[in-house]
Amino acid sequence: MMYKKLLVVGDVGAGKSTVIKTLSQIETVDTDVTSSVDIGKKLTTVGIDYGRINLGDNMAIGLYGVPGQKRFSFVWDMVKENLWGCVILLNASESNHIETLGFLLDYFIYDSDTPLVVGITHADEVNKYDLAAAREQLQQRQLNAPVFTVDARKQNSAILLVHTIVGLNNANDTLAD
Amino acid sequence: MNDLTQEIDTYFEAILNKYFEIKLISLCSVDGFSVSCKYKGIEDIESDTIAAISSSLFSLAKASSKQILQGELSGTLVETNTGNLIFKHVVIKKEHYVISMMSSKKMLLGEANFVLADCVKNISKF
Numbered sequence: 001m002m003y004k005k006l007l008v009v010g011d012v013g014a015g016k017s018t019v020i021k022t023l024s025q026i027e028t029v030d031t032d033v034t035s036s037v038d039i040g041k042k043l044t045t046v047g048i049d050y051g052r053i054n055l056g057d058n059m060a061i062g063l064y065g066v067p068g069q070k071r072f073s074f075v076w077d078m079v080k081e082n083l084w085g086c087v088i089l090l091n092a093s094e095s096n097h098i099e100t101l102g103f104l105l106d107y108f109i110y111d112s113d114t115p116l117v118v119g120i121t122h123a124d125e126v127n128k129y130d131l132a133a134a135r136e137q138l139q140q141r142q143l144n145a146p147v148f149t150v151d152a153r154k155q156n157s158a159i160l161l162v163h164t165i166v167g168l169n170n171a172n173d174t175l176a177d
Numbered sequence: 178m179n180d181l182t183q184e185i186d187t188y189f190e191a192i193l194n195k196y197f198e199i200k201l202i203s204l205c206s207v208d209g210f211s212v213s214c215k216y217k218g219i220e221d222i223e224s225d226t227i228a229a230i231s232s233s234l235f236s237l238a239k240a241s242s243k244q245i246l247q248g249e250l251s252g253t254l255v256e257t258n259t260g261n262l263i264f265k266h267v268v269i270k271k272e273h274y275v276i277s278m279m280s281s282k283k284m285l286l287g288e289a290n291f292v293l294a295d296c297v298k299n300i301s302k303f
Contacts, residue, residue: 029244031236034273036206046209046229047236071209071229 001058006165007079008049008065009108010089011100012039015121015152016065017049019089022158023063024051048075053162061162068100073107080108085115085165089152090134092123098133105141115168116143117161119150181269182213184303188296189215196292198284200260203227204300207235207273216279231277235264252290261286267297276300
């Protein structure tokens with residue numbers, strides 16, 4: 001069995017824990033605690049969320065969700081090595097989500113070949129959400145990664161993130177051959 | 178600065194003065210916001226970093242205790258060759274916090290644990 005590591009990182013309230021719970025085939029390890037400040041929800045992740053999904057008979061993907069706030073960057077260091085893929089989730093209803101994308105790209109992806117996908121959540125809460133600003137952040141760093149809206153609660157939507165990373169890894173393997 | 182922070186600051190300073198081998202003592206909310214952080218004899222430490230590390234480690238230990246030990250976590254320990262770092266859960270005015278204490282290797286682990294347990298008992302009455 002091959003084990004791979006998929007990182008899920010992003011804004012507060014972007015749906016990282018939800019995506020992992022939606023995708024995981026095992027009971028997830030969650031480190032949610034009650035938030036002491038108003039973040040629009042009761043619980044927030046302060047450690048690592050962990051889940052696992054099997055892809056075929058010989059590949060298991062460990063799903064690692066980490067908090068997106070800068071003060072938790074020591075947790076990022078624990079998981080950023082040897083990534084099979086990185087999912088950045090952004091909460092469209094947060095005014096600074098594009099800025100968050102910028103620093104997460106610089107930290108996790110800059111100068112790396114790690115397959116990346118950017119998922120925009122809560123887009124239905126924003127009138128005519130435009131993906132252009134997120135794409136511009138990628139272009140500024142010469143990155144060409146898929147950006148699309150997702151609903152972290154729906155399995156079909158969440159699995160699209162994983163399938164996209166599979167596709168990007170396959171493309172990387174083909175180019176390497 | 179609110180009253181709780183002031184009270185905790187004063188209490189933590191007294192602990193640092195009383196025990197030479199205690200190098201740091203800090204209190205943060207369970208989601209990683211610093212309430213108070215006092216230290217001596219060590220390089221400058223960001224209280225926000227201590228708070229974030231405390232809440233993360235405590236939450237991971239809590240997840241372990243729930244899934245492996247099936248028990249309620251009261252504390253966790255980081256042991257190194259230079260000293261120990263102990264984290265405990267404390268409730269003050271119905272709010273949940275994590276208290277962390279760093280002691281040098283010269284202080285016995287049992288004593289450090291006893292001192293911190295005593296701190297928890299005292300500050301939970303604030």
